[in-house]
Amino acid sequence: xxxxxxxxxxxxxxxxxxxxxxxxxxxxxxxxxxxxxxxxxxxxxxxxxxxxxxxxxxxxxxxxxxxxxxxxxxxxxxxxxxxxxxxxxxxxxxxxxxxxxxxxxxxxxxxxxxxxxxxxxxxxxxxxxxxxxxxxxxxxxxxxxxxxxxxxxxxxxxxxxxxxxxxxxxxxxxxxxxxxxxxxxxxxxxxxxxxxxxxxxxxxxxxxxxxxxxxxxxxxxxxxxxxxxxxxxxxxxxxxxxxxxxxxxxxxxxxxxxxxxxxxxxxxxxxxxxxxxxxxxxxxxxxxxxxxxxxxxxxxxxxxxxxxxxxxxxxxxxxxxxxxxxxxxxxxxxxxxxxxxxxxxxxxxxxxxxxxxxxxxxxxxxxxxxxxxxxxxxxxxxxxxxxxxxxxxxxxxxxxxxxxxxxxxxx
Numbered sequence: 001x002x003x004x005x006x007x008x009x010x011x012x013x014x015x016x017x018x019x020x021x022x023x024x025x026x027x028x029x030x031x032x033x034x035x036x037x038x039x040x041x042x043x044x045x046x047x048x049x050x051x052x053x054x055x056x057x058x059x060x061x062x063x064x065x066x067x068x069x070x071x072x073x074x075x076x077x078x079x080x081x082x083x084x085x086x087x088x089x090x091x092x093x094x095x096x097x098x099x100x101x102x103x104x105x106x107x108x109x110x111x112x113x114x115x116x117x118x119x120x121x122x123x124x125x126x127x128x129x130x131x132x133x134x135x136x137x138x139x140x141x142x143x144x145x146x147x148x149x150x151x152x153x154x155x156x157x158x159x160x161x162x163x164x165x166x167x168x169x170x171x172x173x174x175x176x177x178x179x180x181x182x183x184x185x186x187x188x189x190x191x192x193x194x195x196x197x198x199x200x201x202x203x204x205x206x207x208x209x210x211x212x213x214x215x216x217x218x219x220x221x222x223x224x225x226x227x228x229x230x231x232x233x234x235x236x237x238x239x240x241x242x243x244x245x246x247x248x249x250x251x252x253x254x255x256x257x258x259x260x261x262x263x264x265x266x267x268x269x270x271x272x273x274x275x276x277x278x279x280x281x282x283x284x285x286x287x288x289x290x291x292x293x294x295x296x297x298x299x300x301x302x303x304x305x306x307x308x309x310x311x312x313x314x315x316x317x318x319x320x321x322x323x324x325x326x327x328x329x330x331x332x333x334x335x336x337x338x339x340x341x342x343x344x345x346x347x348x349x350x351x352x353x354x355x356x357x358x359x360x361x362x363x364x365x366x367x368x369x370x371x372x373x374x375x376x377x378x379x380x381x382x383x384x385x386x387x388x389x390x391x392x393x394x395x396x397x398x399x400x401x402x403x404x405x406x407x408x409x410x411x
Contacts, residue, residue, distance in 0.1 A: 001406060002032040004100040004123075006091075008110045009039045010047045013245065014324045015107035015130035017300075018188070018212040022104075023047075025213060025399035036094055038062065038112040048094060055089075062086055062111030069166055075159040078251055080109075080140045082133060083170055087114035096122050102406050106130060109140075115173045119180040124409050126184045126402075129192050131321055134185065135199035137167030137174075141252060141319045148199045174201055184409060188212050189322040189343025208405060211346065212322055213398035216390050219304055219331035221382075227308035233292060234272060238373055240289070241310035241334075243276030244317075244325060245296070248284075254316030254339075259285050260362035261316070261369065268373055276306055307332040312372040318360055320344060330354070331389040333382040337368035347393075353385040 005023050009016040019035070020042075026033035027046065038059045040049025050056045069083045070076060091113060095103055105127040118125065131140040137152025145156035147167075154160075155167035178201060185207045187193030193209040196202040225235045233239065240262075244253045262273065273287060276294040284291070297303055307313065313329040313336045320342040327347060329336050338344045340356035348354040355368030375381060 001102075001403075001410070002034070002098070002100045003102050003104055003406065004095050004098050005033060005035045005104045005106065006095070006108055006113075007035060007037050007106040008108060008112045010035055010037045010042050010044070010049070012039065012041055012298075013107070017324060018130060019106035019128070021213055021215065021395060022399065022402065025395040026402070029399050029403065031403065034098060034100075036091065036098075038091075038110065059111075063109075066109070066111035070158065072163060073158040073161050073166070077143065077157050077159070078249075079143055079157045081138045081155075081157050081167075082109040082140065083138055083166060084109065084111075084113065084115045084173075086111040087117060092117050092120045096120075099123075101410050102126055104128065109133060115170070115177050118183075119177050121181070124182045124184065126186060126405065126409070128186050128188060129196060129321075130188060132192065132195060135174075135196050135201040137169075137171035139167070143319065148195070148201070151200060171201075184208065184405070186210050186405070189346050191341075191343045191346075192321050210401045210405070211393055211398060212324065212327065213395035214324075214327050214331055214389060214393050215300075216331050216386075216394045218300060219307070219328050219389075221333040221386065222304070222308045224308055227305045230305055231294060231309055233274065233309055236270070238268065238271040238311045239309055240271065240273045240312055240314060240369060240373075241276060241306070241329075242273065242314045242316070243294070243306070244315075245277060247275060247277040248281065252317055252319055254318050257316040257318065257339075257360060257362045257365060258314055259287060261314075261365040262287055262289060264363050265366040265369055268370070271373065274309065303328060304332065307334055310334050311378075312337060312369060314338070314365070314369065315344070316362075316365060317341070322346060327389060327393050330385040331393070333386040335372045335378075335381045335385050337365060337372060339365065347388065349384070349388065353381060353388050 007019040023033045023035050035047040037049050070081050100123050103123045103125050107130050133140045136148045139157040143156045152167040152171040185202050187209045196207045248255050272290045274292045277296050279295045280293045307329050315338040322343040326336050336354040339359050341359050350356040357364035357368045
């Protein structure tokens, strides 16, 4: 069986990391897996990326070019919107020349593929929905507008423009293309599967739910003092960790809600805050706790160390699918506090391995932080966290579910 995994990048970004973890797991299971990517950062021979400097340069500017139509919307929000208008590359030819049994799409934006290119792929398509883009008119998260159940006429992300309705145009392009494709959507959380089943674009498809996976042997408990000493952090304090890509720049990541929670939080002595994914900014909203910053990390071993510095990890996203951050933290035995939104409840069991706060309620988020840090049964909660991931998200178990799906489609 030959599987081609398509992803904009191989190891940069949460969706790419999820795709790469599956790729490695397939290889370890004896499946011939090949990744085809727009931007290759690893040196793996089973990952096919651009070959020449010219193509590499073009691929670097593709995301900027793909975003040009959105510039007409002066009042658009910060949520990513991808028109997927760019073609003019040989990605589909590469895929078809490999003659795979299954083409497995992950995050394919940033100008990697034009929507209409999908109908040129000869093999059946499995599509991991790492966000909402596959079934919306272009937004990656709909900011709760729900227009994808109709035809994306009134895009909350783009706001309004009298010239043309970009979200509806993208929606219609998908609608026409998908009718000519053999697509099997896979939600990585129960929440996104539910959304897809209720969407206009995928309501006729058979939607599966298979979670992202993680190597629980790599992401495991290590001595907190060792991890903290590497990052030059205090060894004798409780640490609240908050981290993500564009951690302070993307409103969806919930920095505002976290800072409100920290202000509300009854002061916990001997506690500091660590913000990961960002160097020390010039200005920052005042926090009553001593705050440290850790720049973006690029390898998984560093992420293991990072998670093990913490006593609690906060994921205050206001809309989320299945955050790698939560799985990684739980796998390292660190309880997580997050809002009860999206796919968070697939991972966090309230008052068992973490705390699910009422959606967007920063007061309840503060209560969750207190519940973890002041809990007399902290060791039991930590053990529950790791057990959850070993049971539900270990790569050896998840990869078998994908292999079963592939065989069902091919058969």
